[in-house]
Amino acid sequence: MSVMRFREAVRAAMIEEMERDSRVYLIGEEVGHYQGAYKVSEGMLERFGEKRVIDTPITESGFTGISIGAAMVGLRPIVEYMTWNFSAVAFDQILNNAAKLRQMSGGQLHVPIVFRAPNGSAKQVGSQHSHSMEHFYAHVPGLKVLAPATPADAKGLLKAAIRDDDPVLYMESETLYGVKGEVPEDPDFVLPMGVANVAREGTDVTIVSWSRMVHVSLEAANALEKEGISAEVIDLRSLRPLDEESLVRSVHKTHRAIVAHEGWPYGGVGAEVADRIQRLAFDDLDAPILRVTTRDVPMPYNAKLEQYVIPQAPRIVEAAKKVLYRA
Amino acid sequence: MSTSDATHLALYRQMVLIRRFEEEAARAYSQGKIGGFLHLYIGQEPIAVGAVAALQPDDYVITTYRDHGLALARGMTPRAAMAELFGKVTGCSKGLGGSMHFFDAEHHMLGGYGIVGGHIPIAAGTAFASKYREEKRVSMCFFGEGAVSIGDFHEGLSLAALWKLPIVFVCENNEYAMGTPLSRELSVEDVSTKALGYGMARDRFFADHVLTVRDRLAEAIERARELSEPTLVEIRTYRFRGHSMSDPGKYRTPEELEERKKRDAVLRSRADLEAAGMGADVEAAEKEIEDIVADAVRFAEESPEPGPGVARSDNV
Numbered sequence: 315m316s317v318m319r320f321r322e323a324v325r326a327a328m329i330e331e332m333e334r335d336s337r338v339y340l341i342g343e344e345v346g347h348y349q350g351a352y353k354v355s356e357g358m359l360e361r362f363g364e365k366r367v368i369d370t371p372i373t374e375s376g377f378t379g380i381s382i383g384a385a386m387v388g389l390r391p392i393v394e395y396m397t398w399n400f401s402a403v404a405f406d407q408i409l410n411n412a413a414k415l416r417q418m419s420g421g422q423l424h425v426p427i428v429f430r431a432p433n434g435s436a437k438q439v440g441s442q443h444s445h446s447m448e449h450f451y452a453h454v455p456g457l458k459v460l461a462p463a464t465p466a467d468a469k470g471l472l473k474a475a476i477r478d479d480d481p482v483l484y485m486e487s488e489t490l491y492g493v494k495g496e497v498p499e500d501p502d503f504v505l506p507m508g509v510a511n512v513a514r515e516g517t518d519v520t521i522v523s524w525s526r527m528v529h530v531s532l533e534a535a536n537a538l539e540k541e542g543i544s545a546e547v548i549d550l551r552s553l554r555p556l557d558e559e560s561l562v563r564s565v566h567k568t569h570r571a572i573v574a575h576e577g578w579p580y581g582g583v584g585a586e587v588a589d590r591i592q593r594l595a596f597d598d599l600d601a602p603i604l605r606v607t608t609r610d611v612p613m614p615y616n617a618k619l620e621q622y623v624i625p626q627a628p629r630i631v632e633a634a635k636k637v638l639y640r641a
Numbered sequence: 642m643s644t645s646d647a648t649h650l651a652l653y654r655q656m657v658l659i660r661r662f663e664e665e666a667a668r669a670y671s672q673g674k675i676g677g678f679l680h681l682y683i684g685q686e687p688i689a690v691g692a693v694a695a696l697q698p699d700d701y702v703i704t705t706y707r708d709h710g711l712a713l714a715r716g717m718t719p720r721a722a723m724a725e726l727f728g729k730v731t732g733c734s735k736g737l738g739g740s741m742h743f744f745d746a747e748h749h750m751l752g753g754y755g756i757v758g759g760h761i762p763i764a765a766g767t768a769f770a771s772k773y774r775e776e777k778r779v780s781m782c783f784f785g786e787g788a789v790s791i792g793d794f795h796e797g798l799s800l801a802a803l804w805k806l807p808i809v810f811v812c813e814n815n816e817y818a819m820g821t822p823l824s825r826e827l828s829v830e831d832v833s834t835k836a837l838g839y840g841m842a843r844d845r846f847f848a849d850h851v852l853t854v855r856d857r858l859a860e861a862i863e864r865a866r867e868l869s870e871p872t873l874v875e876i877r878t879y880r881f882r883g884h885s886m887s888d889p890g891k892y893r894t895p896e897e898l899e900e901r902k903k904r905d906a907v908l909r910s911r912a913d914l915e916a917a918g919m920g921a922d923v924e925a926a927e928k929e930i931e932d933i934v935a936d937a938v939r940f941a942e943e944s945p946e947p948g949p950g951v952a953r954s955d956n957v
């Protein structure tokens with residue numbers, strides 16, 4: 315074990331997999347000479363050279379398409395977007411090519427590719443730069459979507475993504491990059507996709523979340539504890555495939571669930587989680603499932619309004635009390 | 642004072658306003674009074690100022706996230722601009738937009754946009770509307786050379802040429818897209834050649850002097866207004882600050898920066914005006930700008946923040 319920051323764990327996973335497999339390369343804007351817009355790929359150009367750490371002009375659709383093409387005939391690209399917001403420019407490539415090639419070709423072709431970038435809100439970067447894109451992509455069969463919350467999960471899941479034979483979208487967070495945690499050093503430390511983690515055990519209410527919001531949920535759980543409420547926090551880690559079993563197991567124990575995530579309330583992964591729980595554990599539920607989400611507006615720039623719009627621990631606490639009829 | 646000297650003085654004053662505004666914005670940013678991304682226009686002032694001088698007040702302008710200069714040149718009050726940076730409800734976008742999203746509908750400044758190239762087809766759309774309504778209105782769209790690789794640039798230019806839209810595409814080529822130098826952005830050094838494949842008129846020059854910018858852009862504007870034909874204009878320039886406040890700028894040498902600062906068009910105009918015997922007017926203008934910018938900062942500081950209602954229904 316060694317203690318690493320989230321960004322270092324992501325880097326370690328890429329370096330290990332690139333050393334293990336010469337077909338793996340990293341491509342994106344400012345990943346090489348600039349050392350990464352958020353310093354995730356720092357030092358990688360020196361280590362692997364320009365052939366495998368490739369700086370691109372601002373051409374999201376172009377370098378996504380080129381990488382899907384390269385993957386289709388045997389390479390294993392890691393595509394970095396400066397943030398997930400800019401993947402919108404490449405959405406067609408991801409939706410219509412990456413996600414469809416295996417199916418359209420009747421299984422003759424497949425696309426072993428990873429798309430990764432920081433996702434969700436940063437700090438006051440405004441409405442065009444604060445999207446939670448996991449909700450858009452998790453909608454699509456043919457894509458897998460991961461959203462780790464800790465450095466260890468970041469490393470284990472990114473390695474799994476790189477080794478997977480199909481497209482995997484991997485969500486980071488600018489506000490998580492500095493978070494530290496213990497990370498296994500074993501080069502074959504690979505976590506399974508589609509398995510949630512119980513980040514905190516509890517008995518009274520289940521809080522489901524992922525990525526940065528796991529930390530906010532844990533903060534809420536601590537606050538609830540002081541009021542005598544025992545909250546269980548489930549870190550989904552993988553949004554597609556979704557670990558139904560862990561959800562059902564937890565709700566079987568707590569009888570109440572809330573989902574806390576960034577991104578708007580209309581549709582999305584939170585709605586999906588609520589649907590699965592009510593469908594698979596209806597008899598266990600003692601209250602409707604509530605969602606704590608980004609409010610249903612484009613992200614405001616003003617700092618206080620931004621905090622008002624993004625879910626905070628007190629809103630999770632309030633929702634937990636509501637499902638416990640203690641509000 | 643001759644009319645042309647008076648005009649030059651007025652343009653100099655505008656450039657100084659932008660420069661001093663940006664310097665104070667940088668200071669407020671380092672004091673934590675401004676958040677998010679802050680992309681300064683310092684070094685590129687002659688472009689927005691020269692362009693606006695060549696345009697009519699009801700022509701449309703539209704630009705990137707590096708938008709303070711164009712907004713101020715177009716007539717947005719420094720108060721509304723600074724208050725937006727401070728996230729105040731008195732800001733041009735009520736504190737919802739921030740640095741990257743300055744809008745001023747009254748002055749036909751149709752915004753600052755954060756997704757590289759995304760505003761280029763929109764700009765063509767404003768020209769489409771002018772043509773549709775049979776108005777003699779011109780649209781001018783600004784973007785960096787970094788946008789020239791992206792699909793929306795090509796689709797926007799292709800349609801503007803095909804449908805003969807009254808628009809001027811202005812590429813502010815400051816030689817870097819974040820940390821990527823021009824040589825690693827494009828396969829050609831002359832951005833204006835991109836017009837050739839679309840059968841579009843083109844022009845290319847350095848922004849060494851605000852009057853040059855005004856006069857050269859005037860030709861493209863006339864082509865748009867009289868013939869309803871688009872032009873791609875590449876203006877070579879240089880940004881004196883980092884890409885944004887968080888960029889340490891390690892990709893270029895201090896010598897290169899110093900060399901380029903010698904071509905500063907603001908200093909150039911100042912020297913010209915002094916040589917024309919207008920030293921006292923220059924100093925008076927500078928003094929006035931100091932007061933205007935200080936007032937804008939004070940106004941921004943004292944203005945109220947937007948309440949939750951502003952984020953909600955009425956603005957979405």
Ligand SMILES: Cc1ncc(C[n+]2csc(CCOP(=O)(O)OP(=O)(O)O)c2C)c(N)n1
Pocket residue numbers: 343372374396400403705707755756757758784785786787788789815817818819884
């Ligand atoms: C589609 C897209 N990709 C990436 C970014 C991140 N980004 C913001 S500005 C920028 C560089 C743009 O350079 P250029 O177009 O030359 O304009 P300049 O900043 O020099 O004015 C990049 C890569 C973005 N905003 N949009």
